Amino acid sequence: MAGFWGRRRREDEAARQAQDDDLARRARAALVAADERIRTTSDEVEFALAELGETATKPLREGLEAVRTHMAEAFHLHQLNHDEIPDTAEELRTRNARIVQLCDWAEDVLDERTEALREKIALVRQAPKIIDGIRSDVERLRARLPQARETVDRLAGRYSQAALHRVAANPSEAEQLLDFALHSADVSVRRREARRPEEANVALETATEAVRRAGAILDAVEDFEIEALRAQSTLADVIADSREDIVAARPFTQSGVPHAAEVSAAVARLEAALAALPGPGTPSDPFEDLATLREANAALDAAVDKARERASRPVPPLDHVRHAVEAADHAIAVARSVIDGHRGWIGADARTRLVEAQRLRPEIDPLVVPEDTREQALVLARRVQQLAGEALQAAQRDIDSGRPDGDDWGGYGGFGGGRRRPRSGFGGGGDLLGPVLGGVLLGGLMGDMFD
Template sequence: MTINAEVPVAATGGGPVAAEQGVGGSTSATDLVLPLVAVGGVGILAGYGYVRRTRRARTRTTPGVVSPHPPVTPLPVLERQAGAALVQADDCVRTSRDELSFAEARFGATAVEPFVRALREAERELSAAFAIRLRYDAGVPEEEAARRHALAGIVGRCAEAGRRLDAEAPGFDQLRALEREMAEAQGVAEERFRELAGRTGTVEATLAELTTRYPATATASVVGYGEQAKDRLVFATTHLNQCRQAADLGETGRAIRDLRAAEGAISQADTFLNGIERLADALTAAADLIPAALTGAEAETARAAAQADELRSHLTHTDTVLAAVRGELTAGEYDPLDALRRIVRAVRALGGGRDGVLGAAARLTARHDVAATDDFVTTHRGAVAADARTLLAEAQRLLGTDPGAADEPALKSRELAEQDVRVHGNPHAGTTGLMSGTSGAVLGGILLEETPDGGPPLSFGGPETRARRAPHLRTD
């Protein structure tokens, strides 16, 4: 029908209304009330449904409906995600490296070749991710779209590093066969534990001698390392004993978890003790090298003095540094590594010092500083964030290409890592009912901080497999 402002008019053509008119001869206004109400109700419902569909399409994503304005993740959120990916991938690499050393001690280098190869591939992917992050922090690239792409590249590289380790985790477990060869694996760990326990007293005596011979700055990088090594060894003792008890009871899954926790602690105790011994060797080598380095530096200043005037200010600075080092040698107590480091830096400002005795001095200080920082990150990785790890990766890269330039990022990385640990604090300080050394094991990344007792021990593998020894994943 059609409706106007006056009276109803029948629609032309056949249909229910025309039929009624044919029977009754006319149609009253009362007869049209219900059809009009029905049409109006349909219109209202159709309009309401349209509004709801439109609103739903704009506010949330549903299958088959694409939002006209998809949400854009803020850049700071993407940066945090990329940083978290770097930390997780770096932790996976470090943990895999630790457990791989126990497998190699048990089965030999040939047997672990596939896993060493996977680890090297993961390290390359991670190094590429760190390189992208370093450029990103320097403002490259500049455009926001390109920066988003760079952050996606970081996450992608980290994911690939983890994937390579995850892919080899089942084969690695088959090699170790801890379910069948627990006694042999425990024997390897106990032998290494006994060797470290025997070294601890000697290393502590070495550190005590260093503190009497050199100023506090010379030994600051290893302060507390003796106590932390003993803390890890106490933790290892507890878990080795628990491992043996669980194995005797046939609780294989628990025995494996205790063994992995003990192995992680043993590795870190070894790192602490090696750090003290490395420092002692480096201080002795630096002290022996300083006289020759001073002679080489004087030759470099003489060469630079004959060149353009733009080196005048650098020459003045270099002369001041060399005079200060000579004064420290005469005074008696000084920090050989710091003195050698200052000589190398002063001469590099003149454009020299890359070869000969000064090149050797640069390699000595850089190797020590990079290794010391790596030790700190390894043993405190539960707290160290992405910034420190990125600078450490750059220092490790420079160590093979320009050792004199590796020193600065290594020292800055150590500074940032120590700040991270201070901010993080001890997650279990004041907590009762925890076994000895658990707090240090969580801080060191040996255990995941997920449960009151520190969480499961970590194993060889990437993000998907590294926590496979969790209690709910039973291997009994």
């Protein structure tokens, strides 16, 4: 057995030594790779600084400086691993792990910072080609200007000035943008020759954006004509639908129909919108006409839906609401009378329901109940009556049981100071007569209330 454990110990030690040797090899390789990466990045920074300027390269330069500082620690740890002072296996393992961590961090920082500059550096290297492309695009877009002006003039005879306002100035604006793009491209070339890279790059980006915007607003002229024709086609369909909707809404404008006034107003508004549409051959704004007509049509649909819903659910007569309120008041009065007359016997349930009924009751005014709120008032009155009835039933149970909520207590209330009610005989409504009298009394009251 001792031989087995000895062999097992030697195998574990050999495995740990192999792991430590592998970690040491990784630390040395990472140290060499990170140092070489720093040297390569330093050369790239010099090139980028000359091409992009200090502002664009500042994040990379700061990152490179931070990496150099932390890599100094890594080299120092590696030096400690090879000095003349003996080290334990644990010390070597800790240092090598730290070296690997520092080198990995350095690689990540440099990757992130150089990647951020990659696109800008590519732009700088392709600057002459990009400038040639800008000049070519300017000439191509200039050739479209006469056609754009002709399109605007032709559309002016078909559409109103308000409709055409969104594209009327597009050809002139496009021409100004193209002139500005050429000027910016020339500035970029001169600034780069003067070794002012930051200004050269800004001018190049400005020229590129000016060309893009010029092309977009020229496309907008052609898109306007297509969208206007589409709006006119849709407008014709909406006009037909609106006229059909007016005919369908007429029955809901008759006297006595719920919400007739609201439907009539919506019909009048839609008719006015139809009447305001320009006649054939008159310059128009199909976008505005379509928006106005759709809004009026939607208002009529909403008014008709509201009237149709009310017609399917008639308004309760005002007398029904008043009767329900009177029944609720009567129920509250009966429940309050019983609870006030037997306070020593009444528990929390009955009291809570009575309080809730009394809280809801002021929300109903039986003398002023508009049609729109009658159904809600009727439901609320019935809820008040229900709560009062539940309070009365709970009070009946408390009196029948001889104690509220099953608690073995009783008292006259007032100034009795907790005086206990007699629990037998004929004194003060004791156990013998309390349930009998309570049942007879409440039975009569409840029968009268729900008659």
